[in-house]
Amino acid sequence: MSQVRIISTSKVQLPTNAGTDYPSPGLTIPLSLFDVRWIPYHPIKTLLLYPSATVSSSSFDSFKSSLALTLPHFHFLAGDLKYLPSTDDVAIVCSDESGVTVIEAESGLDICRLAGGSIHDVESFFQLVPNTFHEEMPMPVLSVQLTKFTGCGIAVGISMHHAAMDAWGFSQFVDCWAKTCRDGVVPSNLAPIHDRAIIMYPGQEEIKKKLLNARAPNLPKESKLTSHLLDVIFKR
Numbered sequence: 001m002s003q004v005r006i007i008s009t010s011k012v013q014l015p016t017n018a019g020t021d022y023p024s025p026g027l028t029i030p031l032s033l034f035d036v037r038w039i040p041y042h043p044i045k046t047l048l049l050y051p052s053a054t055v056s057s058s059s060f061d062s063f064k065s066s067l068a069l070t071l072p073h074f075h076f077l078a079g080d081l082k083y084l085p086s087t088d089d090v091a092i093v094c095s096d097e098s099g100v101t102v103i104e105a106e107s108g109l110d111i112c113r114l115a116g117g118s119i120h121d122v123e124s125f126f127q128l129v130p131n132t133f134h135e136e137m138p139m140p141v142l143s144v145q146l147t148k149f150t151g152c153g154i155a156v157g158i159s160m161h162h163a164a165m166d167a168w169g170f171s172q173f174v175d176c177w178a179k180t181c182r183d184g185v186v187p188s189n190l191a192p193i194h195d196r197a198i199i200m201y202p203g204q205e206e207i208k209k210k211l212l213n214a215r216a217p218n219l220p221k222e223s224k225l226t227s228h229l230l231d232v233i234f235k236r
Helices: 016-021 059-078 111-116 122-127 167-183 204-215
Strands: 004-013 028-030 044-050 080-084 089-093 099-107 142-149 154-160 233-235
Touching (some): 044 122, 044 167, 059 099, 059 154, 059 167
Antiparallel strands (some): 004 099, 080 089
């Protein structure tokens, strides 16, 4: 039985007034030959636990407002992984409706036990991250679940498709979001590079096409997705 109750679901929109200010290559981000291998995998689930965080009526608002400030600098996270039939390719595509779905929830679970237990309570962990399984494109790149616990404590559950970002890039995003939430402004030294055009490899387009056909031959539908789960627990 679920011990987490969903309160609401909303979307943090990608600002449309930023226009061409989005980092290159713009609103359609082609994948590299190193990205396409991850297309048939489930999104990676990451869980951050803050057992001592004070819960207030504005807690969720702070997380969402700081995400809205951070998102333009990582704009592709607001997009969808889409199949492009005209080129038989897959890319991350953003539009005027793009944004990150944010689930707000509450729970009576013991967050201190979850964060400090020597044996991980995987069943409870799954209740604290977004359920974003899709058998067919388009697939959201990023989804977030914010869960407040009785008394104190907040969990931030993140679902991110590995085709969009590696572990280092993901840690940069989380670090930026956390600092923006703490300070109210985006760090001034932030300059991420998202353009896959900097990757140069002989015959890369041919290799990419072969990898894509081999790993996801039934695009846009791929019913035999491979399970790929990574639970990362941070105690703050």
